[in-house]
Structures are given as C-alpha cells and as structure tokens.
Amino acid sequence: MPYCRTENVVRRLAAREQAILTAALALAGEGGMEAVQIAAVASRANIAAGTVYRYFPSKNDLVGEVIATVSARELTAMRAAADTAPGPLSALAAGIAAFAGRALAERKLAWAALAEPVDAAIDVLRLDFRRAIAAELAARIEAARTRQLLPEQDVGAAAAAVVGAIVEGLIGPLAPQPADPGAAREAVQAIMVMALRALGVMDARARGLVAQVALP
Amino acid sequence: MPYCRTENVVRRLAAREQAILTAALALAGEGGMEAVQIAAVASRANIAAGTVYRYFPSKNDLVGEVIATVSARELTAMRAAADTAPGPLSALAAGIAAFAGRALAERKLAWAALAEPVDAAIDVLRLDFRRAIAAELAARIEAARTRQLLPEQDVGAAAAAVVGAIVEGLIGPLAPQPADPGAAREAVQAIMVMALRALGVMDARARGLVAQVALP
DNA sequence: TCGAGCCGTGAATCACCGTTCACTCATTCC
C-alpha cells in the first residue's frame, strides 16, 4: 500500500484550505484586493508563504476562488429574496434590495469583488460575477416587462446600468459612508427608488414598492 | 549673469513637456492606465526614460496631469453643452448627453481616467474627476428640482448613481461595444432615457427631451 | 570662442511580490 491520507489528515488539509480562503476573504474585506498578498494571507492563516502553493497553484487561482465564493453567496441571496416576493415588480425590487443592502453591509469586499481591477486574468472572473448579477436582474426586468409592468427597453443595458448605479451610488468611493444603520437603510431605499424609476416605474409606485420590501 | 533660458529653449522645454503628456494620454487611450509606463511614454515621445523625470517628479505626477487634463476638457464640454440648452431639464439632458457621448467616443481613455484603479495616491485624483462630474450633474439636477421639474431627492446621491449608470452601462467592460456610430448613438440615447427617468422624469417626457438633444 | 552650467541619456539600482526549492518535520505503512 503506497500512502493513504488518514481521514484526520484529510480533514486537516480541508480545514487549512478553508483557512487560506477565509484569510484571503478577510483581507479583501479589510483592504481590498491589493491587500490580498501571498505573504499576508499566509501570515493570517498561520502558515508559511510556500504552503499556500500546496493548495492553490497560483495567486490568481486563489483570488478566483475568493470571487467565486462571494459571487455564489450573493447570487443565492438575491434569488432567494426575489423568489419570495408576490409579483414580478416586487421580485425585482426585492432582488435589487438584496444586492444593494448586502453590498453596502460588506462594502469593501463587494467593491473588491465587483469593481477593483487587479490582473487581466482575474478581471475575467470578476466580469463573470458582474455579468451574473446583471443577468439575474435582467431576468427579473424581462419578467416584469412581458407582463406590461415596464415599458419596452433594452433589458441587458438596463440591468447593467442599474448595477452601475448601485455600485457607484452606494459602495463606490464617491458614495457617502452611512453613519448608522438607519442612514444605510435610507441610502438603499433611495437607490432603489432611482433604479425602479430608471426602469420605467412611476415615482409613486416605486416608493410604494420600496416601502414594502423587507431590507436585510 | 548666471544662466538664463533663451525664449527658444523655454519653448522647446514646454513643447517637450507637452509631448510627454500627449504620449501618456495616447497610451492611456489605447491600452488603459497600465499601458502608461515610463519607458513606453519616453519611447513614444522620442526621449530617454530619464528625461521624463526632468519634467515630472514622479510617475504619479504625470498620471495626475493626464487625469487633470481629461477632467478639465470633459467638464468644459459638459458645461458648454448644458449652458446652450433652453431650460433646466434640457440642460440636464444636454449635460448627460455630452458626458455619455464623449466618454463613449473615447471609451478606453474615459475608463482609464474614471474607473481603472492604479495606485492609492492616484485614486485621489481620479476621485476628484468623478466628483467634479457628479457635482456638475448635481447642480443641474438641483436647478431642475427647485423649479419643481423633478421630485424631492438626495441630489448628490442621484448624481453619483447617474454617473455610475453611464460608466457601467456605456463604457464599462460589461457594456456591449457599439458596432457603428448609429448603434453608439442609440446606446447613448437609451442610457439618457434611463438616467432622466431615474431622476423622476416621466417616460414620455424623457424620450421627448432625448430626441431634442443634439448628440456630439 | 571659451568656460560654466543645464539637458538628455540609458544603464544601473532599487523595491516590491509572486513563485520556487532544498530542506526539515510529521505521518503512514510494514
């Protein structure tokens, strides 16, 4: 028999890989992508720099894993929020609320995963994340549009613009840092009203929809 | 008398500084900020790398100058477009059109100057540019709002969101590359309709305003 | 036309990070 990992070892290896990922996520959440450096990740995970390469072939793979993790988590949350809404328009509102609210709560991480460029190879993964978020929104917009709840429009472009408005108006460096949870809630609601109006919902209706959506 | 630059020399020095700036602008327009490297800039300006440092104390200063140049040019164009409009709402529309249309025409340069992160020290300057654009929009929004042409809203946040929607929906990596000038014009018009609706202009009115604005 | 600086040069230097690798230590198997 050659050599076989004990179950114990397997567990430890898995735990270590997880620890590396967690360390990278934490660093990204604190200092953005530029803080995700092999030496820093290793130090945070209490291992040596070389050890990281036993688990990830390159830094890009590690960062890719970080983005994929965030992406999966956020998409799931968005879908879950939208799926529990009673109608197409409130589903759209709920999806936007989930994306915007969660992004604002983890602002730096969201910025790092969505917008902060790193490397051309990484950019592709980050783009996938953006595209996935936009596609999810686009599907909800399309659903509302086919039911005549929204005017005719280029659904893909509209979704991209909404993502941009949220990113820039809420989590981007230009957006004001909300002082307290109340201010954050108001900021999310304001951006939601704008997003819904941008898609063609009338002002009063948009405010009504926003008032009904449960914020995270 | 110690040493005094001849007028001729002064002219040559100024021309060379301009050549360096122009080279940097061209490189940014072609390959984004990462293409702006001292060696490349020098080569493009037909000088040696070291010479760049006779004119700019550091690369950051050079990049800062590039951004400031773009910023001044774009702000001027935006103001000029808005100022010739007949009323507050069409001034707003004209400003948005100028920003969006010009950004789309020089997509890579706009992206480099607006969004592509480089260095923390540079980010500050880039932020100033974004802030200036947003402030210009905010002033136009405020003017329309005080005349009851737009609903009550947080003008600063609204302006930031509009900038985000334009950047993301038009010049960001997610935006589709317009195949021809006609497609580009349509893309600009679509984003304008969305921006105006987001600010509280009714759908039909927004389309009317957009139809009247002269696109660059 | 002659010294005295400035201008331009570009190879060398420096700094920063991702990546490697020769080695030590731990675990597995017999």
Add this chain to the structure above:
DNA sequence: GGAATGAGTGAACGGTGATTCACGGCTCGA
C-alpha cells in the same frame, strides 16, 4: 522501530517597472 512519502518551511530567486545618477554634449553669457 525504521524506511518511505507527503506536508510545511522560508530564504532566495526572478521579473517587472519606477527611479537614480554620472557622464557627454549643447546652449548660454561674456
């Protein structure tokens, strides 16, 4: 217990790209 193999280490390496600097030539003032 002891050989075999994998895991972990961290100093050293290498590539990239900004910055420096000693030197040659040009321009200035006289």
